[in-house]
Amino acid sequence: MSELALTPADGRSWWLPCSTLWGVARWRLDVDPDAIELRLIWITSGKGTRDVEVVHRIRLDQPGPAGDREFTFDLPEGPYSFAGTLVSLQWALEMVVEPGEDSSRLDLVVSPTPVEVRLAPVDG
Amino acid sequence: MAERRPGKARARDHRPAGRWLPAHANPYRSERVTTLRWQGVALEGLWTRFATLGWRSAIVGPHGSGKTTLLEALLADAPHRGLRARMVRLAGAPRHPCARAMASALAADPTIVVGIDGGERLSLAGRTLLAAATRRARGVLVTRHSGGWLPTLVATATSPQLLAALVAELAPEDAGRLASGLPDLWRRHQGNLRACLGELYDHAAGRDSAYFVSGLAADI
Numbered sequence: 001m002s003e004l005a006l007t008p009a010d011g012r013s014w015w016l017p018c019s020t021l022w023g024v025a026r027w028r029l030d031v032d033p034d035a036i037e038l039r040l041i042w043i044t045s046g047k048g049t050r051d052v053e054v055v056h057r058i059r060l061d062q063p064g065p066a067g068d069r070e071f072t073f074d075l076p077e078g079p080y081s082f083a084g085t086l087v088s089l090q091w092a093l094e095m096v097v098e099p100g101e102d103s104s105r106l107d108l109v110v111s112p113t114p115v116e117v118r119l120a121p122v123d124g
Numbered sequence: 125m126a127e128r129r130p131g132k133a134r135a136r137d138h139r140p141a142g143r144w145l146p147a148h149a150n151p152y153r154s155e156r157v158t159t160l161r162w163q164g165v166a167l168e169g170l171w172t173r174f175a176t177l178g179w180r181s182a183i184v185g186p187h188g189s190g191k192t193t194l195l196e197a198l199l200a201d202a203p204h205r206g207l208r209a210r211m212v213r214l215a216g217a218p219r220h221p222c223a224r225a226m227a228s229a230l231a232a233d234p235t236i237v238v239g240i241d242g243g244e245r246l247s248l249a250g251r252t253l254l255a256a257a258t259r260r261a262r263g264v265l266v267t268r269h270s271g272g273w274l275p276t277l278v279a280t281a282t283s284p285q286l287l288a289a290l291v292a293e294l295a296p297e298d299a300g301r302l303a304s305g306l307p308d309l310w311r312r313h314q315g316n317l318r319a320c321l322g323e324l325y326d327h328a329a330g331r332d333s334a335y336f337v338s339g340l341a342a343d344i
Contacts, residue, residue, distance in 0.1 A: 021272050045147050046154065047150075047153065047322065048147070085146065085147060085329040086329070090148060120144055124344065
Protein backbone atom coordinates (compact mmCIF):
# COMPACT_ATOMS: atom_id res chain seq x y z
CA MET A 1 0.00 0.00 0.00
CA SER A 2 1.33 3.39 -1.03
CA GLU A 3 2.17 6.03 1.56
CA LEU A 4 2.59 9.70 0.77
CA ALA A 5 3.23 12.28 3.45
CA LEU A 6 3.79 16.02 3.35
CA THR A 7 5.08 17.46 6.59
CA PRO A 8 5.63 21.19 6.80
CA ALA A 9 8.23 22.47 9.23
CA ASP A 10 7.13 22.10 12.86
CA GLY A 11 3.83 20.71 11.58
CA ARG A 12 2.69 24.25 10.96
CA SER A 13 -0.43 24.81 8.91
CA TRP A 14 -0.32 28.64 9.06
CA TRP A 15 2.18 30.57 6.99
CA LEU A 16 2.65 34.28 6.49
CA PRO A 17 2.51 35.74 3.00
CA CYS A 18 6.00 36.39 1.56
CA SER A 19 7.56 33.88 3.96
CA THR A 20 9.36 30.68 3.00
CA LEU A 21 7.43 27.50 3.51
CA TRP A 22 9.55 24.44 4.03
CA GLY A 23 9.12 20.86 5.01
CA VAL A 24 9.66 17.26 4.00
CA ALA A 25 7.92 15.06 1.45
CA ARG A 26 8.08 11.33 2.07
CA TRP A 27 6.90 8.47 -0.13
CA ARG A 28 6.71 4.70 0.04
CA LEU A 29 5.23 3.31 -3.17
CA ASP A 30 4.38 -0.14 -4.50
CA VAL A 31 5.78 0.83 -7.90
CA ASP A 32 8.78 2.70 -9.22
CA PRO A 33 7.29 5.98 -10.47
CA ASP A 34 8.51 8.07 -13.40
CA ALA A 35 8.26 11.23 -11.34
CA ILE A 36 6.83 12.87 -8.27
CA GLU A 37 5.70 16.45 -8.37
CA LEU A 38 5.37 18.69 -5.33
CA ARG A 39 3.04 21.59 -5.89
CA LEU A 40 2.07 24.71 -4.01
CA ILE A 41 -1.41 25.61 -5.14
CA TRP A 42 -4.43 27.68 -4.30
CA ILE A 43 -7.91 26.67 -5.26
CA THR A 44 -11.31 28.30 -5.07
CA SER A 45 -14.49 26.59 -4.07
CA GLY A 46 -18.09 27.68 -4.09
CA LYS A 47 -21.02 28.48 -6.29
CA GLY A 48 -19.17 29.51 -9.43
CA THR A 49 -16.48 28.09 -11.65
CA ARG A 50 -13.52 26.68 -9.79
CA ASP A 51 -10.15 28.38 -10.20
CA VAL A 52 -6.90 26.55 -9.58
CA GLU A 53 -3.47 28.13 -9.63
CA VAL A 54 -0.23 26.17 -9.38
CA VAL A 55 2.03 28.79 -7.82
CA HIS A 56 5.23 26.71 -7.64
CA ARG A 57 6.19 23.16 -8.48
CA ILE A 58 9.17 20.92 -7.86
CA ARG A 59 9.55 17.91 -10.11
CA LEU A 60 11.49 14.89 -8.93
CA ASP A 61 12.38 12.65 -11.88
CA GLN A 62 13.01 8.96 -11.21
CA PRO A 63 12.63 9.42 -7.45
CA GLY A 64 12.59 5.67 -6.71
CA PRO A 65 9.81 3.79 -4.94
CA ALA A 66 10.75 5.18 -1.52
CA GLY A 67 12.49 8.27 -0.31
CA ASP A 68 12.19 11.65 1.26
CA ARG A 69 13.05 15.11 0.14
CA GLU A 70 13.15 18.50 1.78
CA PHE A 71 11.38 21.26 -0.09
CA THR A 72 11.03 25.01 0.16
CA PHE A 73 8.53 27.29 -1.50
CA ASP A 74 8.57 31.07 -1.44
CA LEU A 75 5.07 32.22 -0.69
CA PRO A 76 3.77 35.22 -2.61
CA GLU A 77 2.03 38.27 -1.14
CA GLY A 78 -1.33 36.76 -1.80
CA PRO A 79 -4.05 35.92 -2.25
CA TYR A 80 -4.80 35.31 1.41
CA SER A 81 -6.74 32.23 2.45
CA PHE A 82 -10.33 33.26 2.90
CA ALA A 83 -13.76 31.77 3.38
CA GLY A 84 -17.03 33.35 2.37
CA THR A 85 -20.46 32.01 1.68
CA LEU A 86 -20.13 32.45 -2.10
CA VAL A 87 -16.49 31.54 -2.54
CA SER A 88 -13.56 30.31 -0.48
CA LEU A 89 -9.89 30.26 -1.39
CA GLN A 90 -7.67 27.59 0.07
CA TRP A 91 -3.94 27.03 -0.18
CA ALA A 92 -2.53 23.54 -0.25
CA LEU A 93 0.54 21.45 -0.81
CA GLU A 94 0.13 18.56 -3.20
CA MET A 95 2.29 15.56 -3.95
CA VAL A 96 1.37 13.81 -7.20
CA VAL A 97 2.86 10.54 -8.43
CA GLU A 98 3.26 9.98 -12.16
CA PRO A 99 1.96 7.89 -13.74
CA GLY A 100 -1.13 6.84 -11.83
CA GLU A 101 -3.57 8.43 -9.48
CA ASP A 102 -1.68 8.44 -6.21
CA SER A 103 -1.64 11.87 -4.64
CA SER A 104 -1.66 13.59 -1.31
CA ARG A 105 -2.86 17.02 -0.30
CA LEU A 106 -2.27 19.11 2.78
CA ASP A 107 -4.35 22.24 3.35
CA LEU A 108 -2.58 25.37 4.57
CA VAL A 109 -3.57 28.81 5.72
CA VAL A 110 -1.65 31.65 4.08
CA SER A 111 -2.69 34.78 5.85
CA PRO A 112 -1.44 37.50 8.18
CA THR A 113 -3.65 35.91 10.84
CA PRO A 114 -3.56 32.31 12.09
CA VAL A 115 -6.96 31.57 10.59
CA GLU A 116 -8.30 32.20 7.13
CA VAL A 117 -9.89 35.57 6.53
CA ARG A 118 -13.56 35.05 7.14
CA LEU A 119 -16.01 36.94 4.95
CA ALA A 120 -19.01 36.46 7.19
CA PRO A 121 -22.28 38.28 6.68
CA VAL A 122 -22.73 41.32 8.89
CA ASP A 123 -26.08 41.68 10.57
CA GLY A 124 -27.91 44.93 10.25
CA MET B 125 -43.11 37.34 -8.35
CA ALA B 126 -43.87 35.98 -4.88
CA GLU B 127 -43.72 38.39 -2.01
CA ARG B 128 -41.03 37.66 0.51
CA ARG B 129 -42.19 36.93 4.05
CA PRO B 130 -39.00 36.88 6.08
CA GLY B 131 -40.62 36.51 9.48
CA LYS B 132 -42.70 33.49 8.62
CA ALA B 133 -39.99 31.89 6.52
CA ARG B 134 -37.41 32.16 9.25
CA ALA B 135 -39.76 30.75 11.81
CA ARG B 136 -40.13 27.60 9.72
CA ASP B 137 -36.58 27.29 8.55
CA HIS B 138 -34.84 24.34 10.19
CA ARG B 139 -31.35 25.70 9.81
CA PRO B 140 -29.65 26.22 13.17
CA ALA B 141 -29.77 29.88 14.14
CA GLY B 142 -26.61 31.77 13.40
CA ARG B 143 -25.14 28.99 11.28
CA TRP B 144 -22.58 30.17 8.80
CA LEU B 145 -21.39 27.75 6.17
CA PRO B 146 -18.24 28.57 4.21
CA ALA B 147 -18.31 27.94 0.48
CA HIS B 148 -15.79 25.09 0.62
CA ALA B 149 -18.11 23.17 2.98
CA ASN B 150 -21.33 23.83 1.07
CA PRO B 151 -22.64 20.47 -0.19
CA TYR B 152 -23.96 22.12 -3.36
CA ARG B 153 -20.65 23.75 -4.35
CA SER B 154 -19.91 23.63 -8.04
CA GLU B 155 -17.12 21.07 -7.96
CA ARG B 156 -19.54 18.58 -6.40
CA VAL B 157 -22.43 19.40 -8.71
CA THR B 158 -20.29 19.04 -11.82
CA THR B 159 -19.17 15.57 -10.78
CA LEU B 160 -22.70 14.21 -10.41
CA ARG B 161 -23.13 11.11 -12.50
CA TRP B 162 -25.58 10.74 -15.37
CA GLN B 163 -28.68 9.01 -13.98
CA GLY B 164 -30.79 8.62 -17.11
CA VAL B 165 -30.90 6.13 -19.95
CA ALA B 166 -28.19 3.47 -20.03
CA LEU B 167 -25.12 4.43 -22.05
CA GLU B 168 -25.06 1.07 -23.81
CA GLY B 169 -28.31 1.78 -25.62
CA LEU B 170 -27.16 5.27 -26.52
CA TRP B 171 -23.99 4.00 -28.17
CA THR B 172 -26.07 1.58 -30.24
CA ARG B 173 -28.40 4.37 -31.29
CA PHE B 174 -25.44 6.68 -31.99
CA ALA B 175 -24.07 4.10 -34.44
CA THR B 176 -27.49 3.66 -36.02
CA LEU B 177 -27.68 7.42 -36.57
CA GLY B 178 -24.36 7.40 -38.42
CA TRP B 179 -22.22 8.67 -35.53
CA ARG B 180 -23.45 12.23 -35.96
CA SER B 181 -26.16 13.32 -33.58
CA ALA B 182 -27.35 15.73 -30.93
CA ILE B 183 -28.26 15.60 -27.26
CA VAL B 184 -31.20 17.94 -27.04
CA GLY B 185 -32.73 19.52 -23.97
CA PRO B 186 -33.45 22.72 -22.08
CA HIS B 187 -31.06 24.47 -19.69
CA GLY B 188 -30.07 22.38 -16.68
CA SER B 189 -31.50 19.13 -18.00
CA GLY B 190 -28.26 17.14 -18.00
CA LYS B 191 -27.00 17.52 -21.57
CA THR B 192 -23.42 18.25 -20.56
CA THR B 193 -23.49 15.58 -17.87
CA LEU B 194 -24.59 13.00 -20.44
CA LEU B 195 -22.05 14.18 -23.01
CA GLU B 196 -19.28 13.89 -20.43
CA ALA B 197 -20.49 10.43 -19.42
CA LEU B 198 -20.43 9.22 -23.02
CA LEU B 199 -16.99 10.68 -23.68
CA ALA B 200 -15.65 9.14 -20.47
CA ASP B 201 -17.04 5.80 -21.62
CA ALA B 202 -15.52 6.08 -25.12
CA PRO B 203 -12.11 4.56 -24.23
CA HIS B 204 -13.88 1.40 -23.06
CA ARG B 205 -15.12 1.05 -26.64
CA GLY B 206 -11.75 1.53 -28.30
CA LEU B 207 -12.50 5.17 -29.06
CA ARG B 208 -10.78 8.38 -28.09
CA ALA B 209 -12.71 11.40 -26.98
CA ARG B 210 -12.26 15.14 -27.23
CA MET B 211 -14.50 17.80 -25.77
CA VAL B 212 -14.91 21.28 -27.19
CA ARG B 213 -16.80 23.67 -24.92
CA LEU B 214 -18.41 26.54 -26.75
CA ALA B 215 -20.13 28.05 -23.73
CA GLY B 216 -18.62 31.50 -23.35
CA ALA B 217 -16.81 31.19 -26.67
CA PRO B 218 -17.14 33.80 -29.38
CA ARG B 219 -20.29 33.51 -31.43
CA HIS B 220 -18.31 32.32 -34.42
CA PRO B 221 -15.57 30.04 -33.12
CA CYS B 222 -12.36 30.45 -35.07
CA ALA B 223 -12.06 27.81 -37.74
CA ARG B 224 -8.37 27.34 -37.15
CA ALA B 225 -8.79 26.84 -33.41
CA MET B 226 -11.54 24.37 -33.97
CA ALA B 227 -9.65 22.45 -36.65
CA SER B 228 -6.59 22.15 -34.42
CA ALA B 229 -8.71 20.96 -31.54
CA LEU B 230 -10.31 18.25 -33.60
CA ALA B 231 -7.57 15.91 -34.73
CA ALA B 232 -8.32 14.04 -37.93
CA ASP B 233 -8.41 10.71 -36.14
CA PRO B 234 -10.76 7.97 -37.30
CA THR B 235 -11.12 6.67 -33.74
CA ILE B 236 -12.05 9.97 -32.18
CA VAL B 237 -15.44 11.01 -30.93
CA VAL B 238 -15.78 14.76 -30.67
CA GLY B 239 -18.17 16.22 -28.14
CA ILE B 240 -19.32 19.77 -28.77
CA ASP B 241 -20.92 21.33 -25.71
CA GLY B 242 -23.05 24.37 -26.46
CA GLY B 243 -23.82 23.60 -30.11
CA GLU B 244 -26.55 26.25 -30.19
CA ARG B 245 -23.77 28.81 -30.29
CA LEU B 246 -22.74 27.65 -33.75
CA SER B 247 -23.98 29.74 -36.63
CA LEU B 248 -24.66 28.19 -40.01
CA ALA B 249 -21.08 29.01 -41.01
CA GLY B 250 -19.84 27.49 -37.77
CA ARG B 251 -21.70 24.27 -38.46
CA THR B 252 -20.11 24.08 -41.91
CA LEU B 253 -16.67 24.56 -40.37
CA LEU B 254 -17.43 21.95 -37.76
CA ALA B 255 -18.53 19.45 -40.41
CA ALA B 256 -15.30 20.03 -42.35
CA ALA B 257 -13.08 19.87 -39.27
CA THR B 258 -14.62 16.63 -38.09
CA ARG B 259 -14.98 14.96 -41.48
CA ARG B 260 -12.63 12.13 -40.57
CA ALA B 261 -13.64 11.79 -36.94
CA ARG B 262 -15.55 8.65 -36.00
CA GLY B 263 -18.30 10.51 -34.24
CA VAL B 264 -19.64 13.95 -33.45
CA LEU B 265 -22.00 14.56 -30.55
CA VAL B 266 -23.41 18.02 -30.04
CA THR B 267 -25.48 19.36 -27.17
CA ARG B 268 -28.24 21.76 -28.21
CA HIS B 269 -31.37 23.31 -26.84
CA SER B 270 -33.40 22.33 -29.87
CA GLY B 271 -33.26 19.70 -32.56
CA GLY B 272 -33.33 20.05 -36.30
CA TRP B 273 -29.69 20.18 -37.29
CA LEU B 274 -28.41 16.72 -36.42
CA PRO B 275 -30.57 13.70 -35.64
CA THR B 276 -31.52 13.61 -31.98
CA LEU B 277 -29.72 10.93 -29.99
CA VAL B 278 -31.72 11.63 -26.86
CA ALA B 279 -33.88 14.40 -25.47
CA THR B 280 -32.94 15.10 -21.86
CA ALA B 281 -35.59 15.88 -19.28
CA THR B 282 -35.75 16.17 -15.52
CA SER B 283 -38.26 15.41 -12.82
CA PRO B 284 -38.80 16.24 -9.15
CA GLN B 285 -37.73 12.67 -8.39
CA LEU B 286 -34.42 13.22 -10.16
CA LEU B 287 -33.88 16.43 -8.19
CA ALA B 288 -34.60 14.53 -4.97
CA ALA B 289 -32.08 11.85 -5.98
CA LEU B 290 -29.39 14.46 -6.63
CA VAL B 291 -30.07 16.17 -3.31
CA ALA B 292 -29.83 12.80 -1.57
CA GLU B 293 -26.46 12.25 -3.24
CA LEU B 294 -25.07 15.71 -2.51
CA ALA B 295 -26.48 16.25 0.95
CA PRO B 296 -28.00 13.07 2.38
CA GLU B 297 -28.43 14.77 5.75
CA ASP B 298 -30.69 17.38 4.10
CA ALA B 299 -32.75 15.10 1.88
CA GLY B 300 -35.52 14.33 4.35
CA ARG B 301 -35.82 17.88 5.63
CA LEU B 302 -36.05 19.36 2.14
CA ALA B 303 -38.14 16.66 0.46
CA SER B 304 -41.50 18.39 0.69
CA GLY B 305 -40.19 21.61 -0.89
CA LEU B 306 -38.36 20.05 -3.81
CA PRO B 307 -41.31 19.59 -6.22
CA ASP B 308 -42.16 23.28 -5.88
CA LEU B 309 -38.52 24.26 -6.30
CA TRP B 310 -38.35 22.15 -9.46
CA ARG B 311 -41.54 23.74 -10.85
CA ARG B 312 -40.40 27.28 -10.14
CA HIS B 313 -37.20 26.68 -12.05
CA GLN B 314 -39.10 24.91 -14.83
CA GLY B 315 -37.10 21.74 -14.38
CA ASN B 316 -33.70 23.47 -14.59
CA LEU B 317 -31.70 21.36 -12.14
CA ARG B 318 -28.68 23.65 -12.25
CA ALA B 319 -30.87 26.53 -11.09
CA CYS B 320 -32.49 24.35 -8.42
CA LEU B 321 -29.11 23.32 -7.04
CA GLY B 322 -27.98 26.94 -7.16
CA GLU B 323 -30.89 27.92 -4.96
CA LEU B 324 -30.14 25.05 -2.62
CA TYR B 325 -26.57 26.31 -2.42
CA ASP B 326 -27.82 29.70 -1.29
CA HIS B 327 -30.17 28.09 1.19
CA ALA B 328 -27.39 25.98 2.71
CA ALA B 329 -25.13 29.04 2.85
CA GLY B 330 -27.70 30.93 4.86
CA ARG B 331 -28.06 33.43 2.05
CA ASP B 332 -31.76 34.15 2.28
CA SER B 333 -33.47 32.09 -0.32
CA ALA B 334 -36.90 33.38 0.45
CA TYR B 335 -38.73 31.49 -2.26
CA PHE B 336 -37.43 28.11 -1.27
CA VAL B 337 -37.94 28.72 2.42
CA SER B 338 -41.46 29.95 1.68
CA GLY B 339 -42.05 26.81 -0.33
CA LEU B 340 -41.01 24.73 2.64
CA ALA B 341 -43.19 26.77 4.94
CA ALA B 342 -46.22 26.17 2.75
CA ASP B 343 -45.79 22.44 3.17
CA ILE B 344 -45.36 22.41 6.91
